[in-house]
Amino acid sequence: MLLPMGQGTILKVSHIDAFHGSFQALWDVTLEIHPGEIVAIVGANGAGKSTLLDTISGLLHPSQGSIEFEGKDISAWVPYKIVDLGISQTPEGRRIFPDMTVLENLKVGSYNRRARPVREQNLKRVYQLFPLLEEKKAQLAKTLSGGQQQMLAIGRSLMSNPKLMVLDEMSLGLAPLIVNELYRVLREIRQEGITILFVEQNVRRSLLEAGKAYIMESGRIVLSGDASALREEESVKRAYFGA
Amino acid sequence: MRLTILRPRGGLTPTIVVIVALALLPVIGVPRIWFLYIFLFFIYLAMANMWNLLSGYSGLVSLCPAAFVGLGGYTLAIMTWLGLPYYAGIILGSITAALFAMLISIPVFRLKGIYFAIGTLVVPEILRFAFLLWKPVGGAIHGRGAGYTVKGVAGLSQAQVYWFALAIGIASIFLMRYILRSRLGRGLAAIRDNESTAASCGINVFNLKLYSFVISAFITGMAGTILYIYQGYIEPASAFNVRWLITIMLATVIGGIGTEEGPIVGTIIVVFLYFVLAKYAEISLIIQGVILIGIMLLAPRGIMGIIRETPSYRFMLQWVTRC
Amino acid sequence: MAFVNELATPIVMGILLGGLYAVVALGLSLVFGVVKEINIAHGDLVVLGSYFGYVAMTVFGIDPILSLLIGMPVLFGIGFMIQKYLLNRAFRVSMDAVLIIAFGLSIILENIFLKVWTPMSRGLTTPYALSSFSIGSIRFPLVYFLDFIVAIIVMILLREFLKRTYLGIAIRAAAQDRKAAHLMGINTARVYAFTFAISMVIAAIGGVFLGLTFPFTPVSGMSFLIIALGVVVLGGLGSIAGTFVGGILFGLAQTVGGHFFGLAAQMLVAYTMVLVVLALIPRGIFGR
Numbered sequence: 001m002l003l004p005m006g007q008g009t010i011l012k013v014s015h016i017d018a019f020h021g022s023f024q025a026l027w028d029v030t031l032e033i034h035p036g037e038i039v040a041i042v043g044a045n046g047a048g049k050s051t052l053l054d055t056i057s058g059l060l061h062p063s064q065g066s067i068e069f070e071g072k073d074i075s076a077w078v079p080y081k082i083v084d085l086g087i088s089q090t091p092e093g094r095r096i097f098p099d100m101t102v103l104e105n106l107k108v109g110s111y112n113r114r115a116r117p118v119r120e121q122n123l124k125r126v127y128q129l130f131p132l133l134e135e136k137k138a139q140l141a142k143t144l145s146g147g148q149q150q151m152l153a154i155g156r157s158l159m160s161n162p163k164l165m166v167l168d169e170m171s172l173g174l175a176p177l178i179v180n181e182l183y184r185v186l187r188e189i190r191q192e193g194i195t196i197l198f199v200e201q202n203v204r205r206s207l208l209e210a211g212k213a214y215i216m217e218s219g220r221i222v223l224s225g226d227a228s229a230l231r232e233e234e235s236v237k238r239a240y241f242g243a
Numbered sequence: 244m245r246l247t248i249l250r251p252r253g254g255l256t257p258t259i260v261v262i263v264a265l266a267l268l269p270v271i272g273v274p275r276i277w278f279l280y281i282f283l284f285f286i287y288l289a290m291a292n293m294w295n296l297l298s299g300y301s302g303l304v305s306l307c308p309a310a311f312v313g314l315g316g317y318t319l320a321i322m323t324w325l326g327l328p329y330y331a332g333i334i335l336g337s338i339t340a341a342l343f344a345m346l347i348s349i350p351v352f353r354l355k356g357i358y359f360a361i362g363t364l365v366v367p368e369i370l371r372f373a374f375l376l377w378k379p380v381g382g383a384i385h386g387r388g389a390g391y392t393v394k395g396v397a398g399l400s401q402a403q404v405y406w407f408a409l410a411i412g413i414a415s416i417f418l419m420r421y422i423l424r425s426r427l428g429r430g431l432a433a434i435r436d437n438e439s440t441a442a443s444c445g446i447n448v449f450n451l452k453l454y455s456f457v458i459s460a461f462i463t464g465m466a467g468t469i470l471y472i473y474q475g476y477i478e479p480a481s482a483f484n485v486r487w488l489i490t491i492m493l494a495t496v497i498g499g500i501g502t503e504e505g506p507i508v509g510t511i512i513v514v515f516l517y518f519v520l521a522k523y524a525e526i527s528l529i530i531q532g533v534i535l536i537g538i539m540l541l542a543p544r545g546i547m548g549i550i551r552e553t554p555s556y557r558f559m560l561q562w563v564t565r566c
Numbered sequence: 567m568a569f570v571n572e573l574a575t576p577i578v579m580g581i582l583l584g585g586l587y588a589v590v591a592l593g594l595s596l597v598f599g600v601v602k603e604i605n606i607a608h609g610d611l612v613v614l615g616s617y618f619g620y621v622a623m624t625v626f627g628i629d630p631i632l633s634l635l636i637g638m639p640v641l642f643g644i645g646f647m648i649q650k651y652l653l654n655r656a657f658r659v660s661m662d663a664v665l666i667i668a669f670g671l672s673i674i675l676e677n678i679f680l681k682v683w684t685p686m687s688r689g690l691t692t693p694y695a696l697s698s699f700s701i702g703s704i705r706f707p708l709v710y711f712l713d714f715i716v717a718i719i720v721m722i723l724l725r726e727f728l729k730r731t732y733l734g735i736a737i738r739a740a741a742q743d744r745k746a747a748h749l750m751g752i753n754t755a756r757v758y759a760f761t762f763a764i765s766m767v768i769a770a771i772g773g774v775f776l777g778l779t780f781p782f783t784p785v786s787g788m789s790f791l792i793i794a795l796g797v798v799v800l801g802g803l804g805s806i807a808g809t810f811v812g813g814i815l816f817g818l819a820q821t822v823g824g825h826f827f828g829l830a831a832q833m834l835v836a837y838t839m840v841l842v843v844l845a846l847i848p849r850g851i852f853g854r
Binding site for chain 2: 601604606652655656659660662663665666669670672673674676677681759788789791792795823831833834837838840841844846
């Protein structure tokens, strides 16, 4: 089911500051995502991208500004309630549960209240997208390869019935072939109406996949706009494509 | 290291006056019952300072001070049975405690945080068992279990024993000052801030923690020997009892872990608490447990932690350091 | 042959006892694996179970094992609240704070026991607690056998709970990766409270059966804690099977050590084994 784009915003981050202890990691960050979009946040290591995602997921709270999801202010919410609402993060480094089987990992994914009743349907869907996971469903997650673990992590996020999927450095350490496959799956997921926000260091590839992009440096958004336009920008080319 | 760093806040002269006044207390004539408490104050102060060194500055919440107290005391007692004078017992007791600390650091330091607590918790218990079964000298048993009287101390006056306690109490304060401003102290501060960063800066984390542990054992052991000189006899159940830990933990926590003045303030309060609760033995401990929990939840930085935040303290500090 | 026969009794007793020790350690292992806190008050919570059984027996005339039917939900509730209101808060201060607060709790419990029940040693002396039976030429107390059976039941129940229920899976998830658990929508604070509550219940069961097997005093908590810690060191934290093996090893060390070195030394042998293992394999035999 395709959602018409631009129907209000699904996620609105307004002028947030965030701190890690006494270190300021985010400075006046603003972004807006509409339902059905696929948005990239790109930048070098340490630019604050993961911090931004953690703040959206409620693992960190902004000291200034607000975060709104579907119109609700979630800036002070605890992480599990945000998952209940419909935001699911696939964290950096996958973080699958190593001593659980693939199937158990997926089951944990459907822990939240909205996802439990539709667990079996979601499971079928995940198996369709990633047949490998069905094959290895009784295997311990720690025995999977990097790419397989990433598939599991994405599948696990899907199990939570998200409206907005947030992916942190999905392609880190993976071979291009696998990365292509993952992006293909993301595109399919998007067709089903899930909004996608992903964070990447690989600027070039991200700008190919995304519709809209934000470029971050040292905790600030320095550039934003249509992804294909950004690809042509001189400053971007110089900074990130080594032109 | 120049001795000027030991110059106390508030100036040298007032400090000397205070120390002399405290030293004169037994001569002036203080009510007997107060005397015991003031004596205990200095003993606990030394132990609390050392516990603070470990838990507040070295990141080692050690649950085994009883081991050092008991070892110091037992070494003292056994030495006196072997005919040595008590002051040899004091020295040897402290050394024994320090050596023991070095010994157990081998297994126990390999353990991080929580496992370290386990290790240190078990150690006094093992010593208690050991001394229940092991009777190295003499066949005479005083009290229950393998207890010993401390010989050769009958000639000592209360005042003399008090002065020993005063000495170690005051010494522990100066020792803490010295350590915290020395290289050891700066290394410990770096470790407290961020252990892995400190390690990558070339700080030998293990060695520094070991030094703290051994120094703490030495002084705690010494305090133990002085205590048992006063008490005159020792037996395993009370020597290696967890009560040492409760007292000095409470004192340090109330006063403020990781602050220099914390143990002083905290020990005053705890000794006063003991004075007040003297009649209610078991309830006193229940109250102490409640206070411990309450402080950790409500004021984890202790009294000094709170005071340091207030502007009037900063003002007073400036005024006092002017002279 | 006589030598083997002589050893047979301590070995069998050690194994049976080991089951009980495993139960005593299970709660501690669970809490540490999931919440990552070492509950120093654990031993005293076990003793709480023993005194609960004692009160049921002497004041109400109810068999201690039966009293567990009421005891378990009550202690579940108490454990839930301890974690929720005390220890979860302590976490926000620091890990050391948790240790200190658990220590404070231990002191409070021990001295309440001392005040109410005096230092006298007590035992849950039910009629069957004193009877014995034999397998072949080995004769041992019936309770040892009961202890072992209960241990197996408890461990199987716990394992099934952790595998099949959502809460169980949430507990395992929180143990393996706290951040990821948050991202799954798991309310970790509540999970911790449940974990602690479960550990209290298991501790209570351990306490009742310990009380049936051995006499206890208000300060037995320390000994039980050391046993639990010893078992956990031997078997590794966070593994049910490991705790079981650890318990048996500890039990064997005690009984066989006692056989060779005399009764007075039996705990010493067990403790020494623990320290040796700790020095060589800091994470325990099964540990992660």
